[in-house]
Each structure stands twice: as C-alpha cells, then as structure tokens.
Amino acid sequence: MPQTSAQVTAAEISRIAGVTRATVSNWRRRHEDFPAPSGGRESSPLYDLEAVRAWLASRGQASAASPSDELRTTLRLHTWESGGGTSDLLLLALGAARHPAEDLTAAVRLPDMDLVAHAERDAAAVSGAVPGGDTVHFGAIDAAVLRALYVCVRDEGAQAAVSVLATRELEDSAVTGAYRTPEPLADLLARLIPGTPARVLDPACGSGSLLTAAGRRGARELYGQDVLTVQARRAAVTLMLTTPEAEVTVRAGDTLRADAFPGLLVDAVLCNPPFGNRDWGHDELAYDPRWAYGVPARADSELAWVQHALAHLTPGGYAAVILPPAIAGRASGRRVRAELVRSSALRAVIALPAGASVPLHIGLQIWILQRPEPGGAERKSLLFVDTAEASVSGTGAGSTSATVSARTRSASRSASVDWTAISERALRAWQAFLADPDAFEGEPGIARAVGVVDLLDDLVDLTPARLVQASRGAIDPAELAEETEAARRDLVEAARALGEAAGYEDWRAAGPAAREWRTATASDLARGGALTLLRTLPEGARGRGGDGDRGGEGSDGAELAGQPVLTASDLSAGSGPTGDAADLRTESAPVIEAGDVLVRAVASGSGPAARVAGEEEAGALLGRHVHLFRPDPARLDAWFLAGFLGAEENLASASTGSTIRHVSPGRLRVPLLPLEEQRRYGEAFRRVYELRAEAQRATRLAEETARLLSGGLTGGQLLPSRDAGPEAAARVRGGDSPH
Structure with missing residues (x-):
C-alpha cells in the first residue's frame, strides 16, 4: 500500500533542488529550520518529502528535477502489493506513447480512480506484444506514480520512462x-x-x-x-x-x-x-x-x-x-576453436580497446561468424583486426603514426573511446577482406589475414594483438623517419604555445572567504529568453516542453547528408567536427552557430566538458550526445556561460545515473551577474580553456612522438644517433659525463 508519509534521502533532496550533496549538508548545519529527520539511521537519515519541499519553497528554491527524476523519486517513495510492479508500468509507457501530448496532460488531471482505469486501458491495448503483459493491473499502484509516468512520457518521451522503470525493477530484484x-x-x-x-x-x-x-x-x-x-x-x-x-x-x-x-x-x-x-x-x-x-x-x-x-x-x-579476450586462447576451448577455423565458420576476430564496454578494464573482442553453405567456396584465411589504439584522440586511422601506435599500445583505461575511429578501422578492414580475401593486403600492425593452416597449431590462439604483430616489418623506414621528424617539430611548437598560455598571471584571491552569488537554472534562463537549449534527438523522439529544450531545429533530413557533425569526443579532444551525419539517425539536427555554448551530455570523461563554438564549428550539425546553449549576447557572455556550465560541481549536481552520468541541461545553474562582470569572468574562462587545449595538444604530440621513436627503434626502421651515448647526453644537459 502507498506510504502515508513519503520520505527522501539527502541524495534525493539534492536532485530535487538541483544542488550537490555538500550543499544539502550545509543547509542541515546552517539553517535551524531545516526539516528534522523523520526516519532512517543517524548515518543515513530520511526526511519528510512534503516538509522538504515546503522548506525549499520558503527559500525560493524551485524544484530542478526533470520529469524522469520525478518519476524515479516517486517510484522510490511508493510501494504496492504483489500482483503489480514496476515492470508492469513498462506496458503503460508503451501505451501512453500512442497519445499526443494534450491527451497525456488530460490524463494527468483525472481523479485517482479514473486515472487508474485510464492507465489500465492504455496498457491493455498493447499487452499482447510484451511477455507477461496479460497479467497487468494497476489497482494497487498509487496514482502519483501513474501521473509521474504520464508526465515523463509527455515531456521526455517514452524511452526515458522505460529506462527509469527498468532500472528500478532491476534494483528491486537485486540482479x-x-x-x-x-x-x-x-x-x-x-x-x-x-x-x-x-x-x-x-x-x-x-x-x-x-x-x-x-x-x-x-x-x-x-x-x-x-x-x-x-x-x-x-x-x-x-x-x-x-x-x-x-x-x-x-x-x-x-x-x-x-x-x-x-x-x-x-x-x-x-x-x-x-x-x-x-x-x-x-x-x-x-x-x-x-x-x-x-x-x-x-x-x-x-x-x-x-x-x-x-x-x-x-x-x-x-x-x-561480443566475447571476452580469454576465449581466444583458453586451452579448454582449443578443439572448438580449431573446428570453427577449419570449417570456415569463423571469419574474423576484431579486438576492441579497454573501456569499450563492460567490463571496462579489459579489451573485448567481436567474433564474426558465417554458417557454412553446402558446397560453398573454400576459405583459406581469417581476418584479424586490432583497434586497441583507435581510441587515442588525434591519431589518424590510416597513418604511419597510427600503425606504430597500434604496435606500441598503452594500457591506460582513462583514454576516451573514439568510436568513429574504431568503427572506421574495423569496417574498412572487414569490407576489404570480404571483397577479396585472397588479395587482402592488410595494414601493418592493424589488420592481417592469416591462413587457416597457420592457425591450426597446438594452441589455436586467435588473439588479434599477437597475430597482427607479424606485419610490423612492412613499415617503410624512410616514411617512418619523416613522420617522426614532423611529429617532433609539432611538439616543439606545441611546447612553445603551452608556455605562452601558462604565462598569464593576473589571478588574485577573492578575499578571506569564497564569493557567493544567486543562481538560476538553465531552464529558468530559457523561459526568460536569456538563452535557448537545443539538442539532437533520435528519429521519432519528443523533446521536453516548458524549459526551452528543443530538438532538431536548423536542418531537415534532406540537408543532413555530407555535413560535418560535432561529437562529444570532439569536445573532449578539443578538435573540430569529425562526426558523420549518417550516424545521427534523425530527420533534423540543430546547426551550430559561432557563439553557441556546447556541453557534453555525459558528465564523466576526460578533457573539457564545455566550450564556445567558433568559426571552425559554425555550420556543423550538433551530435546526439552534446547539448547546445544559445545565449542572447545582450544578456549572457558566451565564455562566462561555458565556464560555469562546464564546472565539475555543476555537472555533478545536474547528472543522473551511476556508471554513466547523464547531464540534465535544464538543471545546470548559472550565477546572476551584470554583463560587464560576466565578460571579465568570460575572458578568464577563455584563457583557462586555451591553457587546457594547449596542454592536451602538447601531451598528445609528446605521446605520439615517443611512440613513433620507440616503435621505430624496436621495429628496426630507425637507428639511434652515433652520438647517443652518455657523453652526448651530458653535453645536452650542460654537465659532465656521469661515472
């Protein structure tokens, strides 16, 4: 039965108010009128929801929770008897998706009993298509849950509601x-x-x-x-x-x-x-x-x-x-692997970098199989592709540097996964191999076709990283030497630019205590006309209403082909648009303008989370995992906005999820400051961004140069200098030779 008094945790209060957990803790300590705990334990107290909302309202703190957050909280607050459950509500999400927004609004306003009957009719209309759907009933479910679900479907789309419901059910089942x-x-x-x-x-x-x-x-x-x-x-x-x-x-x-x-x-x-x-x-x-x-x-x-x-x-x-890498070489599976190879049922093995999917600490593999056809052509080789280094930003998929990188891979799990590069590398090799397996030449250190006879040894080890190493000698020494020298020159220039960016010294303390200011959510600013929120939604999805968040403005389906796309990986790497419009899978997408503020839709990840679009990005399409904030320049400075929107604490308080934290753009907060003061902050944030960008560039070039040199020396393409002994090193340092 529904709880007579809904209770929330401190974490849920932070989501409702759109602040961090630390802010909630400060409220508890500094404000005597903050609601006292009504349950729970001393280490994890619970608070009465209505009392908390009344306290927030008395301070002018409007709820910043998105409809999906409200649904998640409502599910947490209400329980029901067996015979109905969260998974039953999945049917209702599907049924509700058939209605236009005005019908969903009307349903939300129905009295409780009428709402339950309406929900059961919606679910019954689609019950035959879902496993176990014929047993659904909502009599024991609190009407507040049904209202929250209808609002979520109306404002964020049925997929958002489905994600919340399924996640809640998995939590309840302890799976x-x-x-x-x-x-x-x-x-x-x-x-x-x-x-x-x-x-x-x-x-x-x-x-x-x-x-x-x-x-x-x-x-x-x-x-x-x-x-x-x-x-x-x-x-x-x-x-x-x-x-x-x-x-x-x-x-x-x-x-x-x-x-x-x-x-x-x-x-x-x-x-x-x-x-x-x-x-x-x-x-x-x-x-x-x-x-x-x-x-x-x-x-x-x-x-x-x-x-x-x-x-x-x-x-x-x-x-x-998709398989774990151990299956490619485990002794217990040798006979099965041998038969898969001998019968030509296994056509290719593609190695992915660590972090591509759970478990994130290992590099998974893709096995491509084909059921043999009776009397089909004999296949003499298998394809092996190693994409482990395709996730390193700034590495060309077909360049010599990429080749050497693949041979001298780093085990870092913190590098962001560049799916564009991974997909390009895997598909290019697979399609070329399919077109003519016998003529496939491969790419040194990346892709190689290995004969069936060569694989049928005592181990039948199908690990791509081991098998593509044999192609390392195909790299031309002169080409590698030229590539290395070019990378070294770029590194020297990047180091000079980094020194200039780090030379700015005009920073000073705010005073004895940190500065405080009033803030507004991006949703509030959008409703007031100070900015517009845009994003690219999948085909058929609906954007949220009421907070200025719209999807798909600026181009139609016929115009997408051939246009560049700015992706979340581009934001992290500080690069220009590298995405493909064919991957957007939408009928329309916003077109980026100079001065737009771009923010990653996922809070986790390396590199800057926000930046201001320049001329390089202008005209590109907005990627699906990037939020776009278009400020009114008469009211908001773009770099000021980017600096505060991309702040770690701001992103954390506006994010939901555990493994992957998705940013709710309307919940991000911005200080309310005069435009002239905004511009001073904006100039400072621009300098900080330039410093980070130059540091990223220098680090990337240093890693690339080191890989080229190391790979060339160990691969036999490069020779050390005749003056590379200890005495020469001492002369470079300006000291004596060590003994």
Whole structure:
C-alpha cells in the first residue's frame, strides 16, 4: 500500500533542488529550520518529502528535477502489493506513447480512480506484444506514480520512462551483471553484418540495444530472448517504440536451456552474451545437437553461445558476437576453436580497446561468424583486426603514426573511446577482406589475414594483438623517419604555445572567504529568453516542453547528408567536427552557430566538458550526445556561460545515473551577474580553456612522438644517433659525463 508519509534521502533532496550533496549538508548545519529527520539511521537519515519541499519553497528554491527524476523519486517513495510492479508500468509507457501530448496532460488531471482505469486501458491495448503483459493491473499502484509516468512520457518521451522503470525493477530484484551495450558498439555490430538482413535474432537481448541497431539498418523481423523477464519486457517495449514498422517477438527464458525459438533460422544473429557463467547447463546439454563444432567445456559458456548463434543462421548467414579476450586462447576451448577455423565458420576476430564496454578494464573482442553453405567456396584465411589504439584522440586511422601506435599500445583505461575511429578501422578492414580475401593486403600492425593452416597449431590462439604483430616489418623506414621528424617539430611548437598560455598571471584571491552569488537554472534562463537549449534527438523522439529544450531545429533530413557533425569526443579532444551525419539517425539536427555554448551530455570523461563554438564549428550539425546553449549576447557572455556550465560541481549536481552520468541541461545553474562582470569572468574562462587545449595538444604530440621513436627503434626502421651515448647526453644537459 502507498506510504502515508513519503520520505527522501539527502541524495534525493539534492536532485530535487538541483544542488550537490555538500550543499544539502550545509543547509542541515546552517539553517535551524531545516526539516528534522523523520526516519532512517543517524548515518543515513530520511526526511519528510512534503516538509522538504515546503522548506525549499520558503527559500525560493524551485524544484530542478526533470520529469524522469520525478518519476524515479516517486517510484522510490511508493510501494504496492504483489500482483503489480514496476515492470508492469513498462506496458503503460508503451501505451501512453500512442497519445499526443494534450491527451497525456488530460490524463494527468483525472481523479485517482479514473486515472487508474485510464492507465489500465492504455496498457491493455498493447499487452499482447510484451511477455507477461496479460497479467497487468494497476489497482494497487498509487496514482502519483501513474501521473509521474504520464508526465515523463509527455515531456521526455517514452524511452526515458522505460529506462527509469527498468532500472528500478532491476534494483528491486537485486540482479547483478545486467548492463546495456553501448549504442556505438551496437551500431558497429549491426554494420559488420553484410547487406541488409531482414530477420535478426539476439538470444541474450537484454534491453534490446543490438536489435534496435539492426532495426535502424532495415531489419523487419526482430527476435529476442532474455533470462530476465523485466529485460525481455523492456526490450519488447523499446523495439516497438524505436522500430514501429518491424515485427517484434521477444520471449523470456534461459536461452541455452530452453530456446524460445527452436527451428528458427534468421539472416543474422547479434549477441552480447553473459561472460564467465559456469552454470550454463553443461551437464544436461552434453548431447545437444547445437554443438556441431564440439562440446564446450564448463568454463567456456561463450563457445556455447557462439554455436547457438550458428545453429540459428540460414546457410551463408552472419553472426557478430561480443566475447571476452580469454576465449581466444583458453586451452579448454582449443578443439572448438580449431573446428570453427577449419570449417570456415569463423571469419574474423576484431579486438576492441579497454573501456569499450563492460567490463571496462579489459579489451573485448567481436567474433564474426558465417554458417557454412553446402558446397560453398573454400576459405583459406581469417581476418584479424586490432583497434586497441583507435581510441587515442588525434591519431589518424590510416597513418604511419597510427600503425606504430597500434604496435606500441598503452594500457591506460582513462583514454576516451573514439568510436568513429574504431568503427572506421574495423569496417574498412572487414569490407576489404570480404571483397577479396585472397588479395587482402592488410595494414601493418592493424589488420592481417592469416591462413587457416597457420592457425591450426597446438594452441589455436586467435588473439588479434599477437597475430597482427607479424606485419610490423612492412613499415617503410624512410616514411617512418619523416613522420617522426614532423611529429617532433609539432611538439616543439606545441611546447612553445603551452608556455605562452601558462604565462598569464593576473589571478588574485577573492578575499578571506569564497564569493557567493544567486543562481538560476538553465531552464529558468530559457523561459526568460536569456538563452535557448537545443539538442539532437533520435528519429521519432519528443523533446521536453516548458524549459526551452528543443530538438532538431536548423536542418531537415534532406540537408543532413555530407555535413560535418560535432561529437562529444570532439569536445573532449578539443578538435573540430569529425562526426558523420549518417550516424545521427534523425530527420533534423540543430546547426551550430559561432557563439553557441556546447556541453557534453555525459558528465564523466576526460578533457573539457564545455566550450564556445567558433568559426571552425559554425555550420556543423550538433551530435546526439552534446547539448547546445544559445545565449542572447545582450544578456549572457558566451565564455562566462561555458565556464560555469562546464564546472565539475555543476555537472555533478545536474547528472543522473551511476556508471554513466547523464547531464540534465535544464538543471545546470548559472550565477546572476551584470554583463560587464560576466565578460571579465568570460575572458578568464577563455584563457583557462586555451591553457587546457594547449596542454592536451602538447601531451598528445609528446605521446605520439615517443611512440613513433620507440616503435621505430624496436621495429628496426630507425637507428639511434652515433652520438647517443652518455657523453652526448651530458653535453645536452650542460654537465659532465656521469661515472
């Protein structure tokens, strides 16, 4: 039953007020009238929600929570009897998405009993398409939850509501190991499948990311299965929202033990299966006909998933499966790997950099498989691609420096993943190999075709990093020497520019205490006309209303082709637009103008989070993971705005999520200062940005130069100077030779 008194934690208060946890702690200490704890423990007290809201209102602190935040908080505050649950509300999100915004507003205003009946009708209209949908009822669910859900669907779209609901259900079920495949990785897997497959299966579909990517590329029959009912429901709802023209069939159940689609043959299989599961049914499935390439060992559940994927393919059909790197060389899987290689069922192995997907500390692999066709052509080689260094910003995909970087890789996990470079490298090699495997020349240190006979040794080790090393000698020494000298000259120039940027000294203390000021949220400033919020939304999504946040202004679908796109990676790297308009998948996107403030939509990550667009960015399209703030220059200085919007504390207080923290742009706060004072701050922020940009450039060039030199020396292309002994080093330092 609903709680008689809703209670919230300090963290939830910070989200409601749009401030940090530290600010809430200060309020508790400094204001005697702050509501006293009404429950919880001394270390984690709970507060009465209505009392907190009344206190905030008395101080003029309007709620900064977005509709999805309000839905998340409302779910936290209300419980209900068994027979109804969060996963049931997924149906309501799908049903509500069929209505226009005015109908949703009318539903929110209904009395409680009428609202419950209305919600049950909306859910019943789509119940047949979702696993377990015929058992849904909302009689025990508090009407406040239903209202919050309708508002979230109306203002942020059904996908935002689905994400909140599924996350809440997973928390309630104490499930671990359920992670969403990153969208760029899902897109890469879908693009690795040749042609346009009509029927696609994901036997471990999770939230439906891979099937959604397949639907975007034209698949018209989508089949999915997941062991978690809430994930199966979420996938079904997501697919029906994002690919309404496709036929969607999703089932709940243990795929390996109880295949929901026996006998189904599809054109393609995409899969990101669970890793390291020893309880996958090894004993009971020992004689399963799917194991055409050998019975997987108990420790090799991944090879069971590989063979399950092959069993569901039509002859000649392709599968792309994400696997941990250990499966490529583990001794227990040698016989199965050997048979996959010998039969030509395995066509390619692509290594990804660490951080591409969970688990973030290891570099995963993509195995591309093809079910052999009876009487098909003999295949003599496999493709191996190593993209581990494609995530290093500023490295050209086809340059010699990229080649050497791939051979002298860094194990740093902090480098941001450059999906554009990774996808370009993987697709370029795979498509060239597909076109003519026998004539494929590869790229030194990046891609190599290895003969089947050469792989069938005692280990059958299919690790790309090991196999592409053999191509290192193909780099031309003269070309590498020229590349190294150019990089060294660039580094010297970058060091000079960094010194100039660091030479500014006009900073002074604010006084005995830090300065304080009144602030306003970006939503408030947008409503007052001081700025406009823009973003690029996926095709068919709705933007939030009421806070100036709009999507897709500035270009239509016919104009997108060929235009550059500024991505979140470009912001982090300080580079110009490098994205491809074809990846936006939207009918329209905002066009960036000089003076716009650009902010990353994900709070985590290295590099600057915000900057002011210049002439280089003007005319480019806005990437999907970037927020655009267009200030009125008569009221807001652009660099002043960028400096405060990109502040770490500001981003933290306006973010939601744990592993990936998404920034709610309307909740970001800006000090209310006179324009002349804004300009002084703006000039200071511009200098800080230049300092960071020059430091990034110098660091990048230093790393590149060091890689070129080290790789050239160890690879035999470069020779050390004849004067490279200790005496020469001492002369350079201006001292004596050490003894």
